Amino acid sequence: MEYFHRYAQAFDYEGGAEGCLLIHGFTGTPAHMRLLxxxxxxxxxxxxxxxxxxxxxxxxxxxxxxWQDWLQDAVAGYEALRKTCRKVYVIGLSMGGVLTLLLAEQYPVDKVVPIAAPVKIYDRKAYGAPLLKYFQRFRKWGGSGEGPTAEEFKDYKLGYDGFSVEALCHLLKLMKLGEKNLHQIQCPTLIIQSKTDETVKPVSAQIIYDKIRAPQKEILWLERSKHVCTIGPERELIHERIQEFLRR
Structure with missing residues (x-):
């Protein structure tokens, strides 16, 4: 398999008895999760x-x-960590956030951190994908993107500049599945969402918070980040709050 950058590949860092599964988003790569x-x-x-x-x-x-392939990828990652780790935490960005919610709904996840997980999105045309796919194979991402990236972080800003309309249909399916059974989530949950996200409507975080049944749940609201907040200006805050949440 030929990757378009070395950081687009999966990564696996050995550690102690507590494991973290990191899942990137739709059209993204593990590079978006590597700093975390x-x-x-x-x-x-x-x-x-x-x-x-x-x-x-x-x-x-x-x-x-x-969507079944993506869910199976997430399950396989979770099961691989469960074999060697006493506790497993799942952390995902965007579509990866939806996958972490699905894992927490179906498996004994110890803690879950959905980041910018979509329940509601701004792009109304996206909901027409089931019809649009018969007329258009690919679409370019719109908007202004993530803005300038510091030279030292440019290798982490890796993903496709567009998407398959067919694949978008599968993302929409995952979003529906993730929201449908949010009430099944009872493990400690840290929801992270930027108020200035240009892709996911911030109300998504509140919907997740209101529907899960976890006795320990909280929202970290970001003020200055775009959608791919893990490589944005508040990335260090994200690192600190996730570490604090996992230590409790």
């Missing part, structure tokens, strides 16, 4: 950053996969 992974590894955690099928190579590969 490095931060957690320095604190002694075993960290596994997975690559979802159809990502990190070429955009045409997205047409070959389904």
């Amino acid at each position: 992974g490095e931060s957690l590894h320095k604190k002694g955690y075993r960290v596994k950053g997975i690559l979802l099928k159809g990502h990190g190579t070429k955009i045409e590969d997205m047409e070959k996969v389904t």
Whole structure:
């Protein structure tokens, strides 16, 4: 398999008896989660950053996969950590956040951290994907993106500049599945959401908070970040709050 950058590949950092599964988002790569992974590894955690099928190579590969493939990737990552770790925490960005919610609904996850997980999105045209896919194979991402990236972090800003419309249909399916059974989540939950997210409506975080049944739950509201907040200006705050949450 040919990756478009070395950081687009999965990563696995050995550590102690507590493991963290990191899951990137739709059209993204493990590069978006690598800074967080490095931060957690320095604190002694075993960290596994997975690559979802159809990502990190070429955009045409997205047409070959389904939501079931992505969920199975997440399950496989969770089960791999569960074999060696006493506790397993799942942390995901965007679609990866939805996958962490699905894992927490179906498996004995110890703690879950959905970051910018979509329940409601701004792009109304996205909901027409089931029809649009018959007329258009790919779409470019709109908006202004994440803005300038410091030279030292440019290798972490890696993902496709567009997406498969067919694959978007599968993302919409995952979003529905994730929201449907939120009431099944009872493990401690830290929800992270930026108020200035240009992709996911911030109300998504409140919906997740209100519907899960976890006795320990909280929302970390970001003030200055775009959607891919794990490589944004508040990344260090994210690292600190996640570490604090996992230590409790």
